[in-house]
Amino acid sequence: MKDVLLIIPAFNEEASIGDLLDKLTEDKSLDFLDILVINDASQDTTSYVVKEYPNVEIISHIFNLGYGSALQLGYKYAVRHGYKYIIQIDADGQHDICNINALYKSLTTPDTDGKIPDIVIGSRFFRSSVSFPISGVKKLSIGFFRWIIKKTTGQAILDPTSGLQGLDRSAFLYYSVYQNFDYDYPDANMIIQMLLMGYKVKEIPSVMHIRTAGKSMHSGIIKPMVYMLTMPLSILAVYFRTRHGKQKRLVEWQ
Secondary structure (H helix, E strand, C coil), rough: CCCEEEEEEEEECCCHHHHHHHHHHHHHHCCEEEEEEEEECCCCCCHHHHHHHCCCCEEEECCCCCCHHHHHHHHHHHCCCCCCCCEECCCCCCCCCCCHHHHHHHHCCCCCCCCCCCCCEEEECCCCEECCCCCCHHHHHHHHHHCCCCCCCCCCEEECCCEEEEEHHHHHHCCCCCCCCCCCCCHHHHHHHHHCCCCCCEECCCECCCCCCCCCCCCHHHHHHCCCCHHHHHHHHHHHHHHHHCCCCCCCCC
């Protein structure tokens, strides 16, 4: 077992996950990590594709529980198996695997004040980032959540909806506990929660590609509307819980 666990939540990604796993298993620079795919009750052949890779672990939900629940299962797995770091990427191939080394380096390198981040976010919006064009509606929603994060925490986060992240053990230990992580849309709400609780969150440039197969979890008309209605309410709940001491950092026992 390695110190780092790479978790890949997947739902109906048969067309893309094989290519991603080929790249991950062939890249010798990634020998420092183990790979876990969380199959969220896919209705296609995602699980069969993953099982063709003997060095990749897979856990499958019996029912589709959502993106957040898939991630939290990965956090619980990492806690139980003693991993020190988690890196999470999407199964659709949008996150270039070159980001993995960059996230790990940032998670393990002190800044000028000697502090190491608890959470590192791969951002599409640095000048040195490589990404693809996004719609005006998505730009507007990202700008809205940037504004909320700045107003509530005082910290600027450029890409609050990025699923490309690295976490140290203190962060994913906290997320692994019941009701400490959003089971549906863990985005700006979780960033606000962790910042308000004193976790150190950092962003780094990332390399991302446009999706070429499958469907986004925010595809269609209804899903984005539900997301935009749900997220502000979740942020409000998170803000009051953290401000009134209902949530506290966990200290792992020795």
